[in-house]
Amino acid sequence: MSKVKVCKTCGVPKRVGRGHLWNADGTMVQRQDHDHRMILFDSDGIDDLFKNIESLIGIPIENIVIESKARATEAYIAHLVKGPKGALARLIGIERVITTIVEQGRLLGYGDIRVTEFSWADAFMYCEITDPYSLPLFCGDLRGALQAIRKLEGQITYEEIGPNKYRIKDFQADDVTAFENRLLPASLPRKPGDIAYHRCPGCNAPLEISGFAWDFDKGTITQKGSGIRYAVFGSAGMQVVLDELEKELGDTIPATIVEAQRMHAAKTMNPRWKDVGQSDIRNWLAVQGLGNLVKLEQKDSGYDVLVQNPAIPLLLVGTMAALFEFITDKKAAVEWSVADDGDLSVSVTEA
Template identity: 35%
Template sequence: MSSRKLCPRCGASRRIVRQHRWLSDGTIVQAKNPDHRMIFIENENINAAFGIIEEILGMSIERIITEAKRRATFDFVDHVIPGIVKAVVQKVGVRPVIRNITALGQVMGYGMLELSGLRRVHDEGDYATISTRDLYSLPLFCGDLAGSFNAIDRREVGISYREIGPGEYEITAHIKPHPLELMERLKPIPYTHKPGDIELERCPACGGPQALSEYQWDLERGIIVNRTNGRRMVFIGPSTIDTIIQELENELGETIPEVVIEAQRRFVVSGFYSPQEAATEEIFRNTLAIRGLGNLREMTWGENRLYVRLENPCLYLVMVGLILGLFELVAGREGQPRWELKEDGDLEVEVSAKA
């Protein structure tokens, strides 16, 4: 029963708690690969920000999103699956591994995922089809599927999909007969890990953050929602989003940082977030920590001014847009941001009211 997969005390997914660590420095890391950061973030924020970026640029960024997620998922799955399992897969088959990965995707909030077709005889016609419902993101999941098969089958993969109903897709990985070429690994994002002193209250049963009790896991549908406001949440690696931003900048030029900041600002001032979520420094610090977004060291409000210093940040441009939008929500005035990623890795953001 799915209820057995949830902590009886706080209701969090046992697997999520077992495979991740919430650290005192404001970060979440993969238990088996502490260099791999994760974040727990509102799903609508991700999709809306991508949509606004496309609107500003006047072009689709789906290809860039999918490719960045493929590479990030390859790194993630390659660490999650033990070497002995990879060897067995080559001889026995991939069904058990696929089911394990789709189950992991569901506890991470990616939607309902089910293997609905598989052909694996090591020729040009090999494929695997996943039926999905309520996907967290179509382009991101296409990257998830391609990266997963790169990792478990060690072969090149192409992706196609078709919509079969409202919110339902069949996504097919076309597995090529030739071995996976030496893949350029994602260049590590230089996230810092300064020691911190954040003490999240822990669930006495599972050991995860007690704050996870504020969220409900629907394991059948693969959805995590905030019990209070109904927002859908997902676990995702911040390096995916930061890599997407890097690739956009590489292809489209140096205006991309301003575009990303503006996209996040527009989303925040649309009213999705409440100023009460950052009403005090302590509240905002805990809000960021449970999401793995870093360790808030300072938040100072002045007359028509907001200053924030964040240790161990990720999603730098998104955070600048978040802080800018927060200022405009509270002050009721347009803001002008100045920000800097310091040599020690701290992110400093100062927003002043426009004259």
């Protein structure tokens, strides 16, 4: 992976630092596609979150996660390769496209990914991944990418072949029918904000991004100091997964997701959060592309919080509950609502 170019000033890979825009409204988007929101998110937490949800509801959710992530990735890739770009993809060859997706995944922290066998004619692909950012989300990504190109329902199986190393087979079921491209849910118009970042003069990425270490061989992004693993991925894809869990499993799921994230976030709290101010929290949320914290008001036994343009709101709520408990040493009770315009209101109080 020596060909990865990094910014000489801050050390962040150019395809990350220059390939994304950090906006004053608390969002992070792809430079090539300003509607495609990305987040830099604690990926240690993702599979932990899914495991916590399973333990809380007592039902396996892996298939729902893989299937819904596949649809989200498929919709996104289909959008990317439509029109002239689709013709280009056919011209440069499907294998090149797959390789590009894999290389990009390595850069975004998805793990050490290798395609070991691929046959377009027989419609299958084998790949191996060590330390995936999330095994079910990665399986969904892989299945969705091939579904977008073939426009046929795919299937995924995997086996563990070493410590946190998996061999994944992506193939076409026998009796599948073709489908029209599916769409991601339309994103809400974003509200303007006034967040000012301290930016790298070399690549314009917020300087906090240089607080992460990239390992291109392992395909990992690690927060220096805490050692927490992060990954860069589309927030809509994650939201689709959470929405599908709710649709399939019922309306107690949002509270379960909040609790599952609280359980995870409680494990990652850093003593430095004990004495940070509102502007630090606001800035840190925005650097991760999670939204614009416009209000954090102390009240009798807790806080009222308002976040505009929130990404994956339920995970924000769970994290806020964990933060409250960490700072006050008291059990948190949270109430939240997401308005039609997307604003997330949260009330955190002592339980």
